[in-house]
Amino acid sequence: MADSGNVHDSCEVTSTGSDERNSHWVGPQLLTKMVTKSRWKMLAGLVLVLVMAWYSISREERYIHLFSFPVQVDDKTTCPQGEVEKKTTLLIGNYTRDHPLFLQLKDYFWEKTPSSYELPYGTKGSEDSLLRLLAITSSSVPESIHSMKCRRCAVVGNGHRLRNSSMGEAINKYDVVIRLNNAPVHGYEQDVGSKTTMRLFYPESAHFNPRKENNPDTLLVLVPFKPMDFQWMETILNDKKRKPTTGLLAITLALHFCDLVHIAGFGYPDSTNKKQTIHYYEQITLKSMAASEHNVSHEALAIKKMLELGVVKNLTYF
Template sequence: MLRVFLGWRRLRLLSRMCFAVCWRLPSCCAGTTSGHCSQLIWLRGAMGWHGMVTAEPLGRGREDGLVDPAELLPALPGPRGRTVTGDSRDESSGPRLMPLLLIKMINKSRGKILGVLALFLVMVWYSIYREDSFLKDANPIEHAAPLGLTGPFLLGSYTRDHPLFLQLKDYFWVKTPSLYELPYGTKGSEDILLRLLSITHYSLPESIQSLKCRRCAVVGNGHRLRNSSMGETINTYDVVIRLNNAPVHGYEQDVGSKTTMRLFYPESAHFDPRTENNPDTLLVLVPFKPMDFQWMEAILNDKKRVRKGFWKQPPLIWDANPERVRILNPYYMEVTAAKLLNLPMKQPRKVKQKPTTGLLAITLALHFCDLVHIAGFGYPDSANKKQTIHYYEQITLKSMAASEHNVSHEAVAIKRMLELGLVKNLTYF
């Protein structure tokens, strides 16, 4: 409403300026015929005292094609039967003569009027363009990137038809069986997954589902967030996606306090998710192996905990509301590996590489959101052995040496997305 009001006021101002230019034409007609100037000058006087009425038939003309007001006056009857002459004009002469002279002036000055009108339209367009440019610079999150144009070039068969979370109805009875094992499919894990999906949910909150334009911020765990003062900006997004066990309390000024979704796997789960999330936060399990399903089922059903099969001991107590738990569709892990990192779906056991949760979250956001901004992504230079990689702990890049993640390969993928305009970086990369 504010933009419409400001645009209307600007339109009125520009129209007055344009009318003022036309109004001053008689004072600048030194190069025109004296007859034409006399008509314009008299017309300005008539318009100043009277107004516009219905036009009458035009009277006699002069040799130069112009009509002198004095020649028209005798033919016009005055009020109460009086005759109006050139020497005795009464108050009724102005309204009768003005439309006749206006029509004649328009016929003779059509080029000038069209020129002024074109100038007026250009001024209106430029004014609106300047306002739009200012709004884009002042509040960039209101303007989404052209995802529909750039997405296919990077993600290949780009589609939003795949559901975000697994559910019994769509996954087991409607869609074809999965072709891959975890983490790129669910082949061989159907039985445990069937039991797990029967106690979890898959829906999105109505407040997010009903949005016409979803503005999303994917918050990484990188050191770049420390002392960034990005917290207030991050909280303004419709959807805020966080990763693993990255804390919020104590870092609100830099990372914000809003969490819409938190992606995690058992080894990265916080034993009390309520301390670092909002009450309505969706806790999204990213399954990398069948043991992840078993851990989740044991936790939610309070069964005997599973200890083997993890590279790091997951929490044995995980105080979460099952209604807030979701199981991420492995399709997004497949797209991240195949389209962004060019990884084969079947790899030798000794050379296995997997996408990080951060790159997976960006891929998920590109399918789910209309606008995607990222913050806290990027690792230190490989030569910098002392720089910490997270904003909340002191571990260095050395801890990533034995992982199954190729961070340099992922950095290239993120830079490519930035170059294409798929995402925008809120922190430096």
């Protein structure tokens, strides 16, 4: 029994010793396999990152190639008369240039054809205010623009991409420069130019002192979104106490009287980039637009559709 016990003990010792010896060999092998697998995983991950980066850059380059072009606008530029009208009919079903751009009292159309929609899509409920407003004002496209054989227009958005763009000189070469809301010109001339033919705005986005950022002959265009907007304009014109995406409308306006429509400064930062400013002149970010009624994605799709059809061309990548 004693011998048996000794044998058992020696076997246990031998077994343990064998495990220890094997551990010296098996351990490094396992470690080598683990390192090899980790290395392949790291390489695979690196390759994936590089592929994603390449795809992102490639996609960006494709968009830049599709939605931008070299700026070469001068008096010798051939006027593509009729092209904008032809292409816009593919985009807007009831498109026509037969109607005036701006309402006048003689266009009292809602008396015969009442609108079924309220502002901003119709005049329902605002007829009386609109009638009073048109009774004390009358505007039309200036004769200096109306008489042009070729109207080359630039619609200048307020996007961050205009900052440090040095687009000012190119923008000033257009016959008609349309600006939006209260976007400043003074101090940003190198990037956005100094010429302003029309400025579209709504009451909350109007300049308190419009003479500062506009030319003396700038045509100020009210874009009403609610009944109170007519009342606001009425108080301004009657010298009473003042009350406290336009971009798409500006482009649409240009499509109805321009022979050439180029845009600059449109587009928003990526939705994941909450800290990127959306304007070239202030620090407002995309996050601040969360409570607004702007549908950024739909606006982007609409403009890209115009660009793809060739209705407009882009001076800054979209």
